[in-house]
Amino acid sequence: MTPTQLRAYSAVVRRGSVKLAAAELEVSESAVSLHIGQLRKELGDQLFSRTAGGLTFTPGGLRLASRATELLGLQDITVLEVSAAGQGRRLLRVGASSLFAEHAAPGLIELFAGRAADLDLELSVRNPCTFVESLIERAIDIAIGPPPLSPDPAVSCRPVMYYRVVTVASPDHPLAGTQPTPRQLREQTWLLGPSAVSGSGALRTLLRRLGVPDDRQQIFQSHAAALEEAKRGRGVTAALSFTVAPEVRKGHLVQFRGPHAAIEEVWHSMTLAEPATPSAAGELARFASTPRAIQAMMRGTGVGVARFKPSVHVTLWS
Structure with a gap:
């Protein structure tokens, strides 16, 4: 063709x-x-x-x-x-898990892109199971999300940020105000974002630990869409604690307590081992774990309309 x-x-x-x-x-x-x-x-x-x-x-x-x-x-x-590139601009291709891309990547990339006038950043959402392969094939320069299940000597992996996934629902939910058992949680309708179907990550681990059957899982195009459905009382959802904390404080959502309703994990950055790592990828890997970057990921800086450039599979910051 x-x-x-x-x-x-x-x-x-x-x-x-x-x-x-x-x-x-x-x-x-x-x-x-x-x-x-x-x-x-x-x-x-x-x-x-x-x-x-x-x-x-x-x-x-x-x-x-x-x-x-x-x-x-x-x-x-x-x-x-x-x-x-012919005009001297650099391109940094970032691959990210869907959960990181939706909630943490915008703040991080906007802040990092502002540090270098000659740098363009391309963000694509990828299954964490393909991170290592994508790096080795040079499809991306850096990946951020759950670490690989099996270490690969060709890839350098470093922690970026601890995060917590919690289970929330509408205040009108029958289990609101209780500490549900694993069986009670397993029997609920789960409203989930795309990371629920990936092979790894905190959300997937939580579902496996509870043993939630497939017929109890409804997958939405984004985690925000799943959360909105939960607010309408149509089921429970798993979400990043820092994204739902304001809604919980306002009483728009209730967070289930207990060890079975939450899980903690760490996002990692992955690059090709030196010296194959592009300089910009190494810079981002180091910058991502700094306090300033973590604050930006949790709060977000927003992307101005003049700098948002959507395409088929990627979003460009330049």
Whole structure:
């Protein structure tokens, strides 16, 4: 697949016809048809067919439509990155677990990025189980989240920040004001963020320790979304203690007490062992465990609208 082929296909999807796609791209209809034909041959899929009501896409065609948008978006980012590198700018690629990325990374990265005018930072959410592989393959420069289950001599790992995951629910929840037993917690409906399906991390460890069955777990796109559902009284959720403390103090949430309802863990930074570690990655690994950085992670500095640059899988600070 070439970018030209993907752009032609995306235009057909967007416009609903080869004729309109050709007009948008300022090429001939035969050129667009040629690109579509090449994609069909390479992928072994018809992708779409013409009907009286317009174009009808196959399941494979719909899948390619979303992937084409992602790939073209990444191509545009790469062009910008190469151009920036040619102007002397550095790029630091940070991979993070979903829990860290959602709640702690914004404050840390905003603070760190402000220290170097020539540095761009790219944050991507990754499964902690892939941290070591991503570092070795040079897909990222530094990973932050749960440490690897098995140490790897190629990767340097250092502690960043202790954190506590607690179990909370609406004040109207039947167990509010009690110290529930493991069995009572196990029988609840758990409203969870994406880190619940990763292979490691405090939230996953808590669920395993309690033995919460899969049919009692509801997974949401973000931990904040799961927390909002818990506030509405639809179940219990596990959350970072420092993120829910204000809501607990205001009485908007109740925190369950007892050793079974909470767990403490440590986020670690992981980089390739020296001398393979990029200098910026080493700087961030050292900076992340400082008191100032920890304060920023817990309180957040916010990202100004002019500096927030979303893309398909990554967020860029520059």
